[in-house]
Amino acid sequence: MARPFDVVIIGGGIIGTATGYYLARKGLKVAVLEKGFLTSGSTGRCIGGIRQQFTTRSSILIAMESVRIFKTLGEEFGFDIEWHQGGYLFLAHSEEKERAYKRAIEVQRKFGLEVNYITGEEAREIVPGLNTDGLLGAAYCPHDGQANPFLVVDGYARGIKQRGGSIFTFTPVTAIHKARHFRIQTGKGDFEAPVVVNAAGPWVAEIGAMVGVEIPAQPERHEALITERRSLFMEPMIVDYRPDGCYFQQLHSTGQLIGCYTPDPKVPGRDVSSTSEFLREMGRRMVRILPKLGEIRVLRQWAGSYTMSPDGSPIVGESGVEGFYIAGAMSGHGFMFGPGIGRCLAELIVGNESPIDLSEFRPDREFVRAEALK
Amino acid sequence: MRYQLGIVGGGPAGMMAALIGDRFGIKTILIDDNPALGGQLIKQTHKFFGSKDHYCGYRGFQIGSILREEIAKSKVEVITSATVTGIYPGFILGLHHKERYQEVGCDAVIVATGAKEKFLIFENNDLPGVYGAGAVQTLMNVYGVFPGRRALMIGSGNIGLIVTYQLLQAGVEVPFLVEILPEIGGWFVHAAKIARAGTRILTSHTIISALGEEEVEGAVIAKVDDQFHPVSGSEVTIDVDLICLAVGLSPLSDLLWQVGCRMEFIPELGGYLAWHNERMETTVPGLYVAGDVAGIEEATTAMLEGKVAAISAVSHLLGPSDELSAMQREIIRELDDLRSGDFSQVVSRGLRRLYDRP
Ligand SMILES: Cc1cc2nc3c(=O)[nH]c(=O)nc-3n(C[C@H](O)[C@H](O)[C@H](O)COP(=O)(O)OP(=O)(O)OC[C@H]3O[C@@H](n4cnc5c(N)ncnc54)[C@H](O)[C@@H]3O)c2cc1C
Ligand SMILES: Cc1cc2nc3c(=O)[nH]c(=O)nc-3n(C[C@H](O)[C@H](O)[C@H](O)COP(=O)(O)OP(=O)(O)OC[C@H]3O[C@@H](n4cnc5c(N)ncnc54)[C@H](O)[C@@H]3O)c2cc1C
Numbered sequence: 001m002a003r004p005f006d007v008v009i010i011g012g013g014i015i016g017t018a019t020g021y022y023l024a025r026k027g028l029k030v031a032v033l034e035k036g037f038l039t040s041g042s043t044g045r046c047i048g049g050i051r052q053q054f055t056t057r058s059s060i061l062i063a064m065e066s067v068r069i070f071k072t073l074g075e076e077f078g079f080d081i082e083w084h085q086g087g088y089l090f091l092a093h094s095e096e097k098e099r100a101y102k103r104a105i106e107v108q109r110k111f112g113l114e115v116n117y118i119t120g121e122e123a124r125e126i127v128p129g130l131n132t133d134g135l136l137g138a139a140y141c142p143h144d145g146q147a148n149p150f151l152v153v154d155g156y157a158r159g160i161k162q163r164g165g166s167i168f169t170f171t172p173v174t175a176i177h178k179a180r181h182f183r184i185q186t187g188k189g190d191f192e193a194p195v196v197v198n199a200a201g202p203w204v205a206e207i208g209a210m211v212g213v214e215i216p217a218q219p220e221r222h223e224a225l226i227t228e229r230r231s232l233f234m235e236p237m238i239v240d241y242r243p244d245g246c247y248f249q250q251l252h253s254t255g256q257l258i259g260c261y262t263p264d265p266k267v268p269g270r271d272v273s274s275t276s277e278f279l280r281e282m283g284r285r286m287v288r289i290l291p292k293l294g295e296i297r298v299l300r301q302w303a304g305s306y307t308m309s310p311d312g313s314p315i316v317g318e319s320g321v322e323g324f325y326i327a328g329a330m331s332g333h334g335f336m337f338g339p340g341i342g343r344c345l346a347e348l349i350v351g352n353e354s355p356i357d358l359s360e361f362r363p364d365r366e367f368v369r370a371e372a373l374k
Numbered sequence: 375m376r377y378q379l380g381i382v383g384g385g386p387a388g389m390m391a392a393l394i395g396d397r398f399g400i401k402t403i404l405i406d407d408n409p410a411l412g413g414q415l416i417k418q419t420h421k422f423f424g425s426k427d428h429y430c431g432y433r434g435f436q437i438g439s440i441l442r443e444e445i446a447k448s449k450v451e452v453i454t455s456a457t458v459t460g461i462y463p464g465f466i467l468g469l470h471h472k473e474r475y476q477e478v479g480c481d482a483v484i485v486a487t488g489a490k491e492k493f494l495i496f497e498n499n500d501l502p503g504v505y506g507a508g509a510v511q512t513l514m515n516v517y518g519v520f521p522g523r524r525a526l527m528i529g530s531g532n533i534g535l536i537v538t539y540q541l542l543q544a545g546v547e548v549p550f551l552v553e554i555l556p557e558i559g560g561w562f563v564h565a566a567k568i569a570r571a572g573t574r575i576l577t578s579h580t581i582i583s584a585l586g587e588e589e590v591e592g593a594v595i596a597k598v599d600d601q602f603h604p605v606s607g608s609e610v611t612i613d614v615d616l617i618c619l620a621v622g623l624s625p626l627s628d629l630l631w632q633v634g635c636r637m638e639f640i641p642e643l644g645g646y647l648a649w650h651n652e653r654m655e656t657t658v659p660g661l662y663v664a665g666d667v668a669g670i671e672e673a674t675t676a677m678l679e680g681k682v683a684a685i686s687a688v689s690h691l692l693g694p695s696d697e698l699s700a701m702q703r704e705i706i707r708e709l710d711d712l713r714s715g716d717f718s719q720v721v722s723r724g725l726r727r728l729y730d731r732p
Binding site: 297 | 463468
């Protein structure tokens with residue numbers, strides 16, 4: 001006997017739980033199937049940054065929608081999700097970057113985002129101790145921020161349960177059969193639903209293949225680290241896009257610094273083991289930007305996956321198989337896009353128009369217009 | 375910096391392994407996070423039990439000194455005050471040393487990190503004044519610092535009994551030792567010694583809570599029934615400023631999890647440990663374990679396991695030989711002998727369970 005639901009969601013990360021929450025709020029009976037524990041995929045490995053500075057329409061709008069949601073999410077859940085609006089600071093060390101940021105700002109402003117190009121000196125006022133050697137300026141949006149991915153997923157998951165939905169952890173999906181409804185086979189029995197949402201993160205392509213849907217998503221390893229605590233001294237996430245740059249921020253909740261970088265060359269695959277090289281390099285790169293970090297100790301390092309689409313934007317919407325929705329290939333932005341995507345996808349699934357135009361994320365697009373601020 | 379053999383942990387197991395590596399001309403580095411080599415031995419002021427061949431009659435710290443001197447005479451390179459924080463692909467050891475991150479590359483690795491103390495759950499167990507027995511030993515025997523004036527000891531295994539005696543020797547009062555089981559766990563000689571000195575050993579008793587605001591000012595203990603549940607009405611408040619937990623050790627196996635060894639849960643050996651065979655080989659080729667991290671036992675077995683692991687590493691590095699395997703078989707036989715006594719029954723059962731898992 002298959003257990004019947006209105007919607008079965010595969011994946012217990014930010015995307016799966018957010019989508020489940022907004023569907024449950026509409027009165028649908030949802031099941032989230034997760035092969036490990038909640039957040040065991042990419043979500044529990046991300047560094048919690050939330051920005052709106054993108055270059056393509058759907059990304060900017062979905063990020064702005066997410067920020068609107070993050071602002072009141074704690075109240076909605078009844079507990080603090082450690083949302084803090086400290087901003088994002090993109091450092092420009094070359095004229096090319098400077099031009100690119102200025103172009104991006106023009107686009108972003110059209111959508112009502114308050115963002116500015118500031119000088120290196122102004123950047124140093126925002127981040128005391130910032131190394132301004134070779135720094136030409138920076139793109140700065142004070143309305144970007146951070147939140148705790150574990151707490152956000154926990155809040156969504158509780159919300160699902162409170163509204164009659166169910167969460168099945170340690171329940172791996174092994175096969176999907178489409179008849180009148182989908183029949184989803186798992187290690188813990190069968191489920192049945194007219195609608196399936198594939199939010200399987202790094203495994204999104206594998207789940208797609210179960211119903212014959214090809215999804216051009218490629219996981220890549222990204223490593224991260226976190227330091228011991230310090231009293232609060234910096235507000236924004238610092239983004240250094242140089243080939244040997246990195247991104248890091250201070251967690252407002254604990255004072256710890258958390259950060260990562262995009263490796264060159266890329267490391268394709270789902271391997272999430274840590275390397276010594278990252279530890280050494282990340283330390284060097286952070287200290288180059290903020291020399292006073294030299295005396296802070298690293299507490300932990302880990303790795304996770306960025307699941308990339310060919311153009312660096314997510315793949316969201318109904319696939320060629322009716323009732324089979326995809327919400328994957330978040331390309332490194334799944335946490336910050338999660339609330340917005342969850343809310344919009346829920347509308348699409350119940351047959352409404354999405355409040356945000358998601359056409360740039362359509363699964364059947366050509367993948368030609370690349371997001372410049374990956 | 376590249377070495378043929380990297381050894382993590384400079385207790386009896388690691389030191390012995392290093393000496394064997396050196397004896398076969400292997401370029402060996404021995405890394406320990408304490409200021410001096412010796413591991414647990416440096417704080418053990420009592421005379422060791424065990425056979426004559428294995429330093430019986432010496433005090434623990436003396437055995438540590440003997441091994442330390444031999445290492446000083448050898449070509450083994452030693453780094454102390456260095457914590458290995460990760461073992462990365464290609465056997466790169468990451469170390470935290472002198473407030474810097476450093477890397478040491480090796481062709482083979484022996485993990486001999488010893489054990490960590492288990493803790494107990496009770497009300498206020500985070501108050502200053504609640505210590506593990508190892509910490510109490512370190513404070514008293516290494517640094518000459520009184521951990522308190524009046525102590526409650528919890529646990530009657532050999533460690534609880536020995537550390538009680540050491541507390542008494544240092545002039546700390548130990549009015550009570552509680553043990554949740556109906557019988558004393560450690561050796562009768564040790565128990566008799568502390569009983570003569572005035573410590574009341576209460577079996578079928580446990581701690582309920584620590585008392586105090588800023589630090590330990592007392593403790594509540596109670597009788598337990600045959601299901602180990604506290605018997606209500608039997609609570610007694612005692613006046614102590616030190617609560618010392620000696621409730622067992624578990625292998626310090628974090629690095630082995632991280633490096634990807636297959637881990638097994640064997641309660642008889644202290645909990646999770648890397649699967650290994652009699653030759654101390656783990657599921658990661660070129661990586662070996664020895665000592666308490668391979669199952670909680672004692673310094674004598676730790677030293678022999680260190681030898682066995684080092685011989686496996688030498689065969690891996692130089693190729694196997696009849697000489698090496700004969701030598702290894704001989705030491706494995708010695709280990710079997712040592713473990714044949716009554717007191718080793720639990721360990722032997724645990725090891726059989728481990729070896730039986732393919
Ligand atoms: C180091 C690092 C830093 C990052 N920093 C940020 C950041 O600052 N901001 C940001 O927005 N994003 C960041 N990201 C990206 C972000 O983590 C991801 O985009 C996001 O977590 C994706 O969420 P998800 O729900 O799609 O996937 P996941 O969290 O991976 O969830 C998918 C879930 O599906 C489950 N699953 C897979 N297959 C099956 C199956 N067969 N059956 C059942 N369940 C299955 C998995 O176990 C997993 O839990 C970072 C990523 C990394 C690695
Ligand atoms: C109170 C007490 C009494 C005992 N009495 C006896 C006795 O009479 N006879 C007997 O045979 N045995 C006795 N033992 C047991 C014996 O001390 C241990 O079994 C033995 O010390 C284990 O040796 P080892 O080398 O495995 O570990 P240890 O002696 O614990 O040495 C491990 C070393 O590795 C270091 N280390 C750990 N992790 C890292 C890392 N990541 N990087 C660098 N260094 C690291 C540790 O700090 C430590 O110095 C007693 C133990 C105690 C606590």
